[in-house]
Amino acid sequence: MRNDKKITVSERTSAPMLNEQPKNGGINGFFAKEGTQSVLASLVCISAGLIIGFIVMLLISAFAERMSIADAFSGLAILVCGPFSSGSLNYITTNFGDMIFYAAPLILTGLSVAIAFKTGLFNIGAPGQFLMGTAGSLYVALSIDSRESGTGVAVWLLALLVGMICGMVWGAIPGLFKAFFGVNEVIVCIMTNWIAANLVSWFFSEKTNLINTGYGKSGYLITTEMTGNSTPKIGLDKVFSGSYIDSGIFIAAAVAVIIYIVLNKTIFGYELKACGNNRNAARYAGMNEKRNIILSMAIAGCLAALGGAVYYLNPGIEFAFSSAYSKLPDYGFNGIPVALLASNNPVGVIFSGIFLRYLGQGGDNLTSAGFNRYIADIIIALIIYFAGFSKLIRDLINKKRQMSMKKTKAAEDNSGAKKDREA
């Protein structure tokens, strides 16, 4: 791909400079790898975000009443420790389990955005696809009562499947519009988001048997716990007692690996990326670029929908259907930063998803230092802002590397010349 080619070119130009050094060995070779550089760039972004977040906390503690500068330091400590900042061991395991649970849908929506990015499409429609997946899977899981029949796992799988199909259809719409009418996918995604939000609210408002009529509940659906079709917990709830954790994270991780393999090891994945890099060249090479656009969006929709399904099939999570039409789910939009932080690498998405939740969990614990949890959101936004400069940072690393290489070479030459003179 385009990036790979760039590396080979730079390797070729730098190879004579390296002379006796093996091409990929040594510390310089380590820093020459694209993966290392992405990780390094991400680390720089994260540190910069944390530093500015700390400055924000300093400012707040200076201006707000009843707060001292010391609060800013404890606030930073809490953020950096994430789920581990929650006091006793019991709380820590609960917090950690919650972090894993909330990370799973994030990873899936992140993958959804990432695969669309790889095909040169901006999938801002993840919230709508997420909602369609939620609706499809919840409708199946809540309509069938399997507490007595014991078919919980089968219904659960069916629910996942139906949710994915709903999202796939919904995601394909922007793809179809883009491929056949030439409509910018961003605008179609925005429109379909709000259509989905209203459809979902409308659909469930008429399914009165699925609405939770319990005391003090209004606008919520019943949970999968009440029908016995929830995501299996495979004993994780024993380890992380009191948390929401279920096996969703394994689904997310497995899907990420599958997407990685499809993108990097199959012809289909190659075609997707080729369409993203240069649509005209891909068509010239005989690839069906329209089909690839539609398929890419359909897969993206499928992944975001799976995120919704995994999130809401948990026994403890309730779906507030009556307010769905007025606010799009954050999980959909938060897939964008997850994908960006991972530079759209499917395996990287696993780590960036967990990392963003790690910070979020720290943010939730911030109240103990007198701050509100939105400080974590500020820091995440700043990290993404700096992630935009990652190419700049990578260039800087490369420059440094080449400078140091030149220096060592010059030093070697000097010493060599000296030796010659001495001889």
Add this chain to the structure above:
Amino acid sequence: MTFIIQKTLVYSIPLLIVALAGMFAERSGIINLALEGEMIFGAFIGAVAVYLFQTGNILVEHPQIMYVVAMIIGAAAGAVYSLLLSFSAVKLKADQTIGGTALNMLSPALVNTLALTFFSQEKLVMPLSTNFVLKNEDAGEFLKIFIDKAYISTPIIIILFIVLSVWIYKTRTGMRMRACGEHPQAADSVGINVDKMRYLGTTISGALAGCGGYIYIATTAGGTAESTVAGMGFLALAIMIFGNWKPLGIALGAVMFGFLKCIGAVSSSIDLLKNLGLPMYFYNIIPYFVVLVVLAFTAKKSGCPKAEGIPYDKGMR
């Protein structure tokens, strides 16, 4: 009739001005995905201004002047906020989609943090003691649309829209700005400072978006500034694409969208629609659906600026 036109305008005006904001940035070559964030930020700062005016007893006798001043402050806040985007996109040549996404995330977080720190809740409700609605019951039928039971922002924004549209098409600076969105290398070769033009375009964009955000919360959202403007920024972006990056198309799109929204809002008071017995969700869907259908038939010829989203690189000449 007057009522429906007024209601349509109330919905259309924020969309109109924010879509124009998007156009200004994109015509200069910067994709301003951060419209939503700029709206939220401008709205909040505008609301803070109103709050300070009222607690400080400034301009309370002249609510209209206070409203306009808050509008200008909101615009200034949006402009300052947009500098974050133009700095990363122009100076550091960063990816504009990433920058815009980051700013869209940053401003709700900032607003929530500031509101919680200084007002102890996640929103700031502008006190209703000051009524911004104009009252001129004895005006003529046509004038009534703009000055009776209406907001002063409506005529101001319409005039501003026309002035800015003429400006970007007819003046030297406006044409130079558009050139930077179409072919910055050519523009640079005749001595136009591309970076400066792009800074200018994004800053105007931010100011308009901030102003639009304030108008949105002051008119449709009941004076509540919080961490969301209900997707109006993205909607405006869609209206801009719908309008093919041209003022006339944007005006058409915004008014059409406002009208469809207005039909949904008044559906319960019109007997004909009431008898159909359709839920409000149906009317909520219509505007989005209509935009999609219209786009499917009209989108083939796109007026998208050629160089938008591509950082300017002198070496590419």
